[in-house]
Amino acid sequence: DADVTQTPRNRITKTGKRIMLECSQTKGHDRMYWYRQDPGLGLRLIYYSFDVKDINKGEISDGYSVSRQAQAKFSLSLESAIPNQTALYFCATSDPPGSSGGSTDTQYFGPGTRLTVL
C-alpha cells in the first residue's frame, strides 16, 4: 500500500463550488504539506503543518484552507473554486531535519489530484 494517499485522484467541478481534497499518510511523519503544480511554475507551497496544532500559510494560500485532523490526515479545501485553481495538487510528508534516523526533511509525495474548475 502507498505511504501517502490522496483522494480523489481526479475531480472536475464548477466555479463557485466547495471542494475538499484529502491526504492520508502511514509514514508516521509530523510534517505535512500541500503543493500546487502548474506547467512552468514548478511546485508552489499552499499550506504546511509541522504538527497537529501547527498550521502555516505557504506562498499561495489565498482561496484555500486546510484542516489537520490527525497526525496522519491533512485536508485542503477550496471554499469557492475558480478556474485559475485548475492544477495538479500534491500532498507530501517529511520528518524534520535532525530527527531520529538522521532525517533531512526528505519529502514523500502522494500521487496527486488533478483538479479542473470549469
Add this chain to the structure above:
Amino acid sequence: AQSVTQLGSHVSVSEGALVLLRCNYSSSVPPYLFWYVQYPNQGLQLLLKYTSAATLVKGINGFEAEFKKSETSFHLTKPSAHMSDAAEYFCALSGGYQKVTFGTGTKLQVIP
C-alpha cells in the same frame, strides 16, 4: 531566504548521451539538497540527496550529483541517457528549520 534556480526548463539529449541538468542554490545556512523525478502522471520521487556526508552523491537509475559550495551548485548528471529517463526533474533545498524550496523543474526529453 533560500532559493533554487534550475537552468533550462527543457533539455533534449540523444539516447546514450550525457545528461546534465543544472541547479544553483542560495542559502544562509548549510543546505540539504535534493533531486526529485516526476514521471508522467505520477507524483515526485526522490532521486538523490546531499546531506554533507559526501560531495558526490549517487542516486537511483545511474544518476549522480556533485555539491560544489564555491559555485553554489548541485548539478545532476548521468553518463548515458536511456529512453526511460524522460521525465521532469526538480531540484530542492532544505536549510535548517525552513520549509523545502523547489526549483521550477527541467523536462528531459530523450531522443532515440
